[in-house]
Amino acid sequence: MPRRILIGVVTSDKTAKTRRVEIERLVRHPRYSKIIRKKTVCHAHDENNESRVGDKVEIEESRPLSKLKRWNLIRVVEKSKSVESVANDA
Template identity: 55%
Template sequence: MSDTAARRVGIVDSDKRDKSCTVSINYLVKHDKYGKYIRKRTKLHVHDENNTAKAGDRVEIVECRPISKTKSWTLVRVVEAAPGGEG
């Protein structure tokens, strides 16, 4: 991973696949005509080599080479675990 690769922080939606998870990234976009901010979401398929991320976790991901047809992002670290995750 290079230092110039795109990095994002998002929430894990699904961790049911082996070595993969789905991360949603929420952001705001200003409407051109009306100026109102609109909530948008991007879902990314992320490579999770050690299956460390669980549903609801806030994670940091980085762009990488294509690993499969839909996976071009890799998990860097779990920023914040989901509440009530362990125990």
């Protein structure tokens, strides 16, 4: 069975080698038919600590690595714009 690959945004990088990634999706309410934003929170293993808050990352499903971690970080798709502007100003 192939492993799922998802793209999300890093919302926390406070723990070592772990990133909290939010994946946002749009769903239609069953009764009122209004489009609602929902998010899924995944904890991903980032071996080299290469991602930061606000980065768009690609994660892949894996075996359980800890109590919460079930995903591996594959690559950083897009760096956060706020981090780049701070680095350029200095």
